[in-house]
Amino acid sequence: MSAGPASKGVVMKLYLENFKHLNKIFGYDYCEELLSQITAYLSETADGNVYRHIGVEFIIVLEQFSEGRASELGEEILERFDHVWTINGIDCLCSAQIGLCSYPGHAQTTDELLKRLDLAVSSASESGPNQLAVYDSVLHTQFMRKQAIALYLQTALENHEIEVRYRPTYNLNTGRFTRADFYMRVFIQGIGLIGAGEFLPIAEDSGQIRAIGYYALEQVGRCIAELTEAGKEFDSICMPVSPILFLQENFLDEVSRIMETYHIPAGKLALELDESALGSAYLNINIIMQELSDMGVELVLNGFGSGYTPISSILDLPVQTLKLERMFVWQLETEPRSASIFGGLIQIARDLGLHIIAEGVETENQLNALNKFGCEYQQGFYYAPTMNQDVLMKVIGTSLEESRLTIEEEKLKLKR
Structure with missing residues (x-):
């Protein structure tokens, strides 16, 4: 990233989400070769502006890029991660998350930029594997709140x-x-x-x-x-x-x-x-x-x-005790299938000799359904x-x- 006032663009951070897991399965040598392949691919795709950051993180500097153009490149890169990487005849799937931040629009210093990229990557991770998030005013508000x-x-x-x-x-x-x-x-x-x-x-x-x-x-x-x-x-x-x-x-x-x-x-x-x-x-x-x-x-x-x-x-x-996913309690009134699943889970707990708690009880209809199933412990605003x-x-x-x-x-x- 250039230091001059005329310098502007977008910085991309790519994080290899499941790399540690792959390292446990395939070993050090395999994963080092995987890293080499990924680095070569990124360098070719981004015209060489690729830098290893920390561990399995990459920084890609895209000078004079708009957020839209950078997002298109990010999606292209993530599409590659939807497919296997082959090392010595053995395939693996490596998932990645990408965060984007424009400069100087959203970051004036390198420290600010890295923090905002971390937040964007974290936001991408919440949506599942191989996702992209752009640091914007919404993420900025969330960041300041945190x-x-x-x-x-x-x-x-x-x-x-x-x-x-x-x-x-x-x-x-x-x-x-x-x-x-x-x-x-x-x-x-x-x-x-x-x-x-x-x-x-x-x-x-x-x-x-x-x-x-x-x-x-x-x-x-x-x-x-x-x-x-x-x-x-x-x-x-x-x-x-x-x-x-x-x-x-x-x-x-x-x-x-x-x-x-x-x-x-x-x-x-x-x-x-x-x-x-x-x-x-x-x-x-x-x-x-x-x-x-x-x-x-x-x-x-x-x-x-x-x-x-x-x-x-x-x-x-x-x-000794299981707390049921509250989603089932909330859906008892509207989803007949949820009632069947709920009853099955209570029966499993009972067969195992475990106590069971239903939380999020807010209405009398939910209460009646829980009592019908004989749910031992109940908690929520109704009570x-x-x-x-x-x-x-x-x-x-x-x-x-x-x-x-x-x-x-x-x-x-x-x-x-």
Whole structure:
């Protein structure tokens, strides 16, 4: 990229998405030859303006190109990646993602340019293999929002600005709320209320997930201790865990410390992992799950039925509870086939001796359908909103009618 003020064009970043996986399958020598073939192809296609960046990333400088012309070239390159590469008579499919950013329109410095290209590649990855994304005003707004959230999170813990919430879970067998899920949210001036679903991935990228995750674990431990001391009857309090936190070297030690510090009985602490997070780390996660199970931690697998993991693999995991993919709950009223699938999944869980939770229950029709299938645990706005720990202390162990009275009383207090 030229430094002069008259210099303009588009920079393309190409990332070989599944290259590490190919390296495990075919080995170093095979993949080095694959890289050579890809480099030669890119150099020929882009007239030699191709540079290896980091690992399996390529930077292609397209001076005097418009975004439209650069996009056409990008699509041409991705079309090649739809076909096999042949190395020593052996074929493989290598998937790629491409991000584009024009300069100086969207980037004034090399550092800005690289950050915006990263964002474009990340956006392309969300759409599947062999995709292209252009850094534009929409991505710019998303980027600035992420930057603001990441900056806020740096001081949110020490300033006690992370709000802790719980959502109780209804037990159909007892007619009472006997479980609860842990949630977090933050309020950022100029942005608004941000849920954990948005800020935790940012914390993962910025390296803050460990501090925030261990803070959350501490809050859950304290909550369980206070519920126990108050003589409340409950099954467990569940904390969703990021796979990055789950695989931290000292994660097991931290869980053990929390259980000892707060004298948590076996089965009262539940840790939830999303089915989509298993992936290539399946073996390592399984080992950690086994150790957690031995410690008396209940293990919950979220997103059951989403199809990310074969049921045969789930059988090998020491989970006690499955959370159904909420899509099935939402479609119960409109898609007859969803009801059949839903019933089948509940029966599978029952046959395996596992507890099952349906989340996202919002209407009475959904409730009636779930009751028809005998779904043991149910959660959603129909039953209760998220609440702070003080309200949870009053709701846990109560019936649906009692909990609604409590929630209304708390709302009236806030209005006074």
